[in-house]
Amino acid sequence: IPVFNGALVTVRAAIASYGLGGNFGTSRLDRGIERVSRRFLSAPNAMALANVFRRKGRLGLTQLVLITAGTLFLMVMTLSNSIQLTVDNELARRDYQTRLQFEDNQRIDRIVRMTESLPEVSQAELRFQQPTSILRAGQATKEAGTGGMLIGVPDNSDLILPRIVAGRWLQAGDDRAVVMNEETAEDNDIALGEQVTLDLGELGDSKWQVVGFYRVLSVVPESDAVYAPQDAIFNATTKHNVGQVLLVRTHPATPATAAAVTTQLKDMFEQRHWEVADTQTIYEDRSFFDNFFAQYLGMLFGLAFIMAIVGGIGLTGSLSISVVERTREIGVMRAIGAKTPVLMLMFILEGVLQGLVSWLVAVPISFVVGRPLANVVGQAMFSVNLDYQYDLQAVLMWLGLVVVIAILASIMPARSAVSISVRESLAYA
Structure with missing residues (x-):
C-alpha cells in the first residue's frame, strides 16, 4: 500500500512537498487537537501531539501492531487470572489435605481409628468405590472420563463438595440417589429425577435416581465419578464397612504437615501388609495444575512479547521516517533557538x-474479548467455562511496558533528529 500510494504522487506534488503533512488541520480531529494543544500544552508538546496524527495512515499501521500486542498481553494475563481462580475454586471444594488409595478394600472403622490416632489428623474418611457402568434400556452409556466409578459418600461429609450445576448434592437420609457428571448426562440425554441402572459388575445391577449434576475441572483422563450415599451402596450390595480411598484432613493444613502425615500413614499401613497403591496431597494437585497451565500460558506470553517487539520496531521505523520528512522543519526550529533537549524530548514524546493511544484502545478491546476467550479456552481444554476474572493489575503493567517500549523505540530517531545541523536541514530539498 505505501509503495502504491508513493507511485501515485505526481512530479509537481513531489517537488512542491516539504514532507510536513500540509493537509493536517483539515479534519475535525485535527482541529480538535489544535484547540486542545493551544489551551493546555506548551509549544513543543503541542507540536508532538499534532505530529502523532499528521500521517494517519502510518499511525494506523503502527497502532495496529501495538494494539494487537497490548490486547494479547492483557488477554493472556486475564486468562492466567481466570485459570488461577478456577483452580482455587476447584481445590477449595476439596477440604482435605491428603488422600491414600489401598490396593484392596479395608475395614472402615479400623482404618479411620488408626488414622485419627495421629495428632496432626483432625478428620478421616474411608470411602467405598466400585467400577460401574450406567445402563439405559439395557445398553451401557458413554462416560465422560475413562469409565464410571461409583463412590460412596458418608452422611454429612464435607471433605469433597463438587460444583453442583443442576439439582442438589447428597443429603442425609438419601437412599438410592446419585449425583453424576453433567457432561455424561448431556451426552446420554439423562434428565434430573430420572432413574438409571448402575452395573456394578460382580456386585450386580441396581436402580438409582439422579438428584444432581456436577461439573469438575479435569486436565487428564480419569474415572467419571458417580456419587451416592455410602450406606445406600452397602444396602444395595453385599459389601459392608469397607472402603478403598482414604481422605485425611490435617491440622495445621500445610504442605509439610500433609507430606509428613502421608508418609507416616503409608508406612504404618504397609507394616501391616495393607498395600497402598497411590498417595496424593492437595498441594501436589495444585502443583500439577500450575505446571499443566504454565506450558500454554508461556507460549501465549511469548507471542505477546514478540508482538510487542515488532510494535517497537514499527514505531522506530515510523519515527525515523518522520525525522527524514521533517528535516527542514527541524532546521527551522533550530534556527529560531530550539535546544537539543527540547527537540529530543519532542520526538520521544511522540513515541510515548x-x-x-495504543494502550487506550487495547484496554477496552481486551475487556470485551476476555470473557468469550476464557470460555472458549475452558471448553476446549476442560469442557467447562472458566471462572472469569479480569486482571486490572495487568492494565497498569501494560501501561508501564508500553511507555518503556515507546521510549526505547524513540531514542534512536530522536538522536538522529538532534544530530542534524541547521545548514544541512535548511539545505534539504
Whole structure:
C-alpha cells in the first residue's frame, strides 16, 4: 500500500512537498487537537501531539501492531487470572489435605481409628468405590472420563463438595440417589429425577435416581465419578464397612504437615501388609495444575512479547521516517533557538503518545474479548467455562511496558533528529 500510494504522487506534488503533512488541520480531529494543544500544552508538546496524527495512515499501521500486542498481553494475563481462580475454586471444594488409595478394600472403622490416632489428623474418611457402568434400556452409556466409578459418600461429609450445576448434592437420609457428571448426562440425554441402572459388575445391577449434576475441572483422563450415599451402596450390595480411598484432613493444613502425615500413614499401613497403591496431597494437585497451565500460558506470553517487539520496531521505523520528512522543519526550529533537549524530548514524546493511544484502545478491546476467550479456552481444554476474572493489575503493567517500549523505540530517531545541523536541514530539498 505505501509503495502504491508513493507511485501515485505526481512530479509537481513531489517537488512542491516539504514532507510536513500540509493537509493536517483539515479534519475535525485535527482541529480538535489544535484547540486542545493551544489551551493546555506548551509549544513543543503541542507540536508532538499534532505530529502523532499528521500521517494517519502510518499511525494506523503502527497502532495496529501495538494494539494487537497490548490486547494479547492483557488477554493472556486475564486468562492466567481466570485459570488461577478456577483452580482455587476447584481445590477449595476439596477440604482435605491428603488422600491414600489401598490396593484392596479395608475395614472402615479400623482404618479411620488408626488414622485419627495421629495428632496432626483432625478428620478421616474411608470411602467405598466400585467400577460401574450406567445402563439405559439395557445398553451401557458413554462416560465422560475413562469409565464410571461409583463412590460412596458418608452422611454429612464435607471433605469433597463438587460444583453442583443442576439439582442438589447428597443429603442425609438419601437412599438410592446419585449425583453424576453433567457432561455424561448431556451426552446420554439423562434428565434430573430420572432413574438409571448402575452395573456394578460382580456386585450386580441396581436402580438409582439422579438428584444432581456436577461439573469438575479435569486436565487428564480419569474415572467419571458417580456419587451416592455410602450406606445406600452397602444396602444395595453385599459389601459392608469397607472402603478403598482414604481422605485425611490435617491440622495445621500445610504442605509439610500433609507430606509428613502421608508418609507416616503409608508406612504404618504397609507394616501391616495393607498395600497402598497411590498417595496424593492437595498441594501436589495444585502443583500439577500450575505446571499443566504454565506450558500454554508461556507460549501465549511469548507471542505477546514478540508482538510487542515488532510494535517497537514499527514505531522506530515510523519515527525515523518522520525525522527524514521533517528535516527542514527541524532546521527551522533550530534556527529560531530550539535546544537539543527540547527537540529530543519532542520526538520521544511522540513515541510515548503513540504508545498511550495504543494502550487506550487495547484496554477496552481486551475487556470485551476476555470473557468469550476464557470460555472458549475452558471448553476446549476442560469442557467447562472458566471462572472469569479480569486482571486490572495487568492494565497498569501494560501501561508501564508500553511507555518503556515507546521510549526505547524513540531514542534512536530522536538522536538522529538532534544530530542534524541547521545548514544541512535548511539545505534539504
